[in-house]
Amino acid sequence: MAGSIRVTMEVGADGVALITICNPPVNALHPIIIQGLKEKYAEAMDRDDVKAIVLTGAAGKFCGGFDINVFTKVHETGDVSLMPDVSVELVSNMMEDGKKPSVSAIQGLALGGGLELIMGCHARISTPEAQLGLPELTLGVIPGFGGTQRLPRLVGLPKAIEMMLQSKFITAKEGKERGLIDALCSPDELIKMSRFWALEIANYRKPWIRSLGRTDSLGSLSEARAVLSMARQQAKKVAANMPQHQACLDVVEEGVLYGGHAGVVKEAKVFKELVVSTTSRALVHVFFAQRSTTKVPGVTDVQLKPRKIRKIAVIGGGLMGSGIATALLVSNISVVLKEVNPQFLQRGQKTIAGNLEGFVKRGSLTKDKMSKAISLLKGALDYSDIKDVDMVIEAVIEKVPLKQSIFADIEKICSPHCILATNTSTIDLNIVGEKTNSQDRIIGAHFFSPAHIMPLLEIVRTEKTSPQAILDLITVGKIIKKVPVVVGNCTGFAVNRTFFPYGQAAHLLVSLGIDLFRIDRVISNFGMPMGPFQLQDVAGYGVALAVKDIYAAAFGTRNFHSGLVELMAKNGRQGKINGKGYYLYEKGGKPKPDPSVQHVIDEYRRQTKTISGGKLVTLSDRDILEMVFFPVVNEACRVMEENVVIRASDLDIASVLGMGFPKYRGGLIFWADTVGASYIHSKLSKWGEIYGDFFKPSSFLEERAKSGRPLGVQQMAQQAPPRPRM
Numbered sequence: 001m002a003g004s005i006r007v008t009m010e011v012g013a014d015g016v017a018l019i020t021i022c023n024p025p026v027n028a029l030h031p032i033i034i035q036g037l038k039e040k041y042a043e044a045m046d047r048d049d050v051k052a053i054v055l056t057g058a059a060g061k062f063c064g065g066f067d068i069n070v071f072t073k074v075h076e077t078g079d080v081s082l083m084p085d086v087s088v089e090l091v092s093n094m095m096e097d098g099k100k101p102s103v104s105a106i107q108g109l110a111l112g113g114g115l116e117l118i119m120g121c122h123a124r125i126s127t128p129e130a131q132l133g134l135p136e137l138t139l140g141v142i143p144g145f146g147g148t149q150r151l152p153r154l155v156g157l158p159k160a161i162e163m164m165l166q167s168k169f170i171t172a173k174e175g176k177e178r179g180l181i182d183a184l185c186s187p188d189e190l191i192k193m194s195r196f197w198a199l200e201i202a203n204y205r206k207p208w209i210r211s212l213g214r215t216d217s218l219g220s221l222s223e224a225r226a227v228l229s230m231a232r233q234q235a236k237k238v239a240a241n242m243p244q245h246q247a248c249l250d251v252v253e254e255g256v257l258y259g260g261h262a263g264v265v266k267e268a269k270v271f272k273e274l275v276v277s278t279t280s281r282a283l284v285h286v287f288f289a290q291r292s293t294t295k296v297p298g299v300t301d302v303q304l305k306p307r308k309i310r311k312i313a314v315i316g317g318g319l320m321g322s323g324i325a326t327a328l329l330v331s332n333i334s335v336v337l338k339e340v341n342p343q344f345l346q347r348g349q350k351t352i353a354g355n356l357e358g359f360v361k362r363g364s365l366t367k368d369k370m371s372k373a374i375s376l377l378k379g380a381l382d383y384s385d386i387k388d389v390d391m392v393i394e395a396v397i398e399k400v401p402l403k404q405s406i407f408a409d410i411e412k413i414c415s416p417h418c419i420l421a422t423n424t425s426t427i428d429l430n431i432v433g434e435k436t437n438s439q440d441r442i443i444g445a446h447f448f449s450p451a452h453i454m455p456l457l458e459i460v461r462t463e464k465t466s467p468q469a470i471l472d473l474i475t476v477g478k479i480i481k482k483v484p485v486v487v488g489n490c491t492g493f494a495v496n497r498t499f500f501p502y503g504q505a506a507h508l509l510v511s512l513g514i515d516l517f518r519i520d521r522v523i524s525n526f527g528m529p530m531g532p533f534q535l536q537d538v539a540g541y542g543v544a545l546a547v548k549d550i551y552a553a554a555f556g557t558r559n560f561h562s563g564l565v566e567l568m569a570k571n572g573r574q575g576k577i578n579g580k581g582y583y584l585y586e587k588g589g590k591p592k593p594d595p596s597v598q599h600v601i602d603e604y605r606r607q608t609k610t611i612s613g614g615k616l617v618t619l620s621d622r623d624i625l626e627m628v629f630f631p632v633v634n635e636a637c638r639v640m641e642e643n644v645v646i647r648a649s650d651l652d653i654a655s656v657l658g659m660g661f662p663k664y665r666g667g668l669i670f671w672a673d674t675v676g677a678s679y680i681h682s683k684l685s686k687w688g689e690i691y692g693d694f695f696k697p698s699s700f701l702e703e704r705a706k707s708g709r710p711l712g713v714q715q716m717a718q719q720a721p722p723r724p725r726m
């Protein structure tokens with residue numbers, strides 16, 4: 001076995017073989033590890049001096065599951081035989097049915113295949129905080145090493161289904177209460193206690209339990225049927241476009257009806273079908289894409305060290321500022337919230353307290369941690385209180401002179417190392433920092449609303465932003481549990497720029513005669529959290545009105561001018577804010593389509609010189625979907641061509657985490673490649689001829705359509721991006 005990937009075995013004088021999985025950083029089950037486990041188990045069973053086995057993981061972690069890189073290989077080759085036989089050969093035959101008992105010693109985490117290995121052991125000893133879970137469904141598959149059968153037999157059907165379908169982790173402490181873990185102990189005691197336990201089983205002083213044969217936790221057949229039927233209905237709602245949820249329930253049901261062994265056999269068959277599905281390809285792509293966003297050439301590979309950021313000033317206590325402050329505070333970063341008068345400051349502090357209370361209500365923050373977070377917050381009405389901060393994040397309204405004067409003032413007051421970040425979503429950073437001499441410290445920290453919840457942090461750099469400032473902001477992003485994506489400086493940056501045609505296309509379709517509620521239905525059936533009109537209602541029309549002219553100036557003839565939002569506002573509709581937009585909003589109720597909006601739409605169609613010459617058109621649902629998303633893909637091509645993003649997969653992550661593009665479709669570019677550049681190009685060309693430049697294909701798309709190279713294969717941007725062409 002080569003390098004650091006290995007399985008070791010030490011046999012002690014007590015007759016216990018300690019088998020250790022070693023594959024940093026998470027001891028993933030690489031095929032070398034699987035082979036090693038099989039060899040060591042065979043050896044332990046054969047040796048006369050071995051009475052019992054303890055299975056553990058090196059460096060304080062048990063195991064993060066099967067090696068997901070193998071899934072990628074299966075996806076590239078289509079060769080399912082690359083998946084080693086673990087379920088029957090190793091877990092059932094060698095471990096669970098082996099002639100010597102196995103006890104697992106768990107620390108850190110036991111996830112996926114890791115948890116499945118420990119469930120094949122005859123007892124499980126763990127440190128209390130270890131994380132246990134079966135997150136396979138997030139990768140488009142189901143547990144494949146017997147987990148669908150053993151987990152229900154250990155923790156009961158309802159909890160097992162919840163853990164699998166929601167990919168929920170539990171601590172070992174909870175696992176002990178639920179029967180998954182047999183005993184808890186400190187890390188120092190772990191191996192000693194596990195050895196003792198294994199010998200006790202070998203000597204028949206503790207029960208020798210094979211989980212797969214158990215039925216006592218499953219409940220009666222009618223109870224099981226009721227639980228499964230409820231879970232199916234739930235899955236239909238939350239995972240409508242994904243196959244793995246219903247498949248998981250089918251496999252669980254097989255085991256309930258025909259026994260654990262039948263369940264294991266069906267599990268293996270279904271796993272193999274799912275691992276090659278488009279959903280699994282997409283979700284595995286997202287897994288790795290998300291982890292590569294923080295690998296930034298010239299920044300994270302040049303021996304720079306992130307500096308400690310202990311205290312941050314947030315300028316502006318509006319919705320964004322308060323959200324950003326909340327995210328920092330819950331991650332133990334001290335915040336000075338600066339406002340212009342006591343009323344605004346109080347309002348900001350109240351919003352932060354409300355955000356924190358929301359976390360407590362949802363169970364993601366304890367009351368103690370909330371008090372700690374509040375103690376880290378200080379209000380300020382002038383700049384004297386922010387002298388010693390390590391970073392400033394400006395989050396005031398989108399007014400250029402205001403932002404410029406704020407940064408000019410801050411530059412004079414703060415230390416020369418202080419990072420000067422702006423939360424602008426559209427304004428050119430060179431303009432924001434124009435009145436300072438610190439262009440190297442100017443950087444964009446574009447959070448998405450609500451900032452304390454949305455996971456994306458778009459980090460915008462200019463040609464002059466220093467790698468150190470970028471690295472420090474990436475580090476802060478990770479500390480506050482956001483996914484940082486580093487992008488270049490242009491109107492709308494990567495996310496808003498790519499998605500500017502999204503809402504415009506929807507307006508264009510309405511001008512052609514398509515029902516707006518139908519558009520929203522088609523788009524949400526595709527998997528977006530809501531359609532473009534509901535999104536506009538929720539975001540408020542102010543945003544659309546504020547960016548309208550900026551986009552028109554930046555995007556020229558490919559910008560579609562729509563007067564619909566102005567008309568809505570003129571008719572007393574402001575969206576969710578006043579309860580009346582395209583939809584009607586009542587407190588606590590679901591948004592209801594408002595039929596009376598039709599007269600605004602009629603007026604809009606009269607005013608808009610409909611591109612089709614006044615004739616209303618009929619379109620299929622597929623046409624609608626494509627006419628909304630293909631222009632978005634087209635703009636994404638320009639974003640890639642101009643190196644606004646480092647790699648195509650960064651746009652996938654940005655679209656999933658910033659816009660709610662369905663993760664199970666792999667993100668915007670991954671999805672576009674499943675459709676095909678050539679098809680998208682041909683459709684856009686056709687619509688471009690009929691409806692104008694809004695649809696005209698970009699040169700990047702044209703090149704890919706002709707060459708057949710996927711859109712996702714992009715030359716990586718090595719340096720700060722060049723100034724983009726618009």
Ligand SMILES: C[C@H](O)CC(=O)SCCNC(=O)CCNC(=O)[C@H](O)C(C)(C)COP(=O)(O)OP(=O)(O)OC[C@H]1O[C@@H](n2cnc3c(N)ncnc32)[C@H](O)[C@@H]1OP(=O)(O)O
Nearest residue numbers: 026028064065066067068069111112113135143144145291
């Ligand atoms: C047949 C079986 O039923 C099938 C399976 O077991 S499928 C696998 C099931 N397991 C999972 O889904 C767990 C996936 N991993 C995770 O959720 C998280 O990585 C974790 C909770 C283990 C650790 O999180 P965190 O500490 O934030 O570190 P994170 O950055 O995510 O991962 C560290 C590195 O380990 C890698 N890694 C983590 N889990 C891995 C896995 N199962 N296989 C391969 N690589 C893995 C990551 O890609 C990353 O690599 P990089 O440093 O080169 O980018």
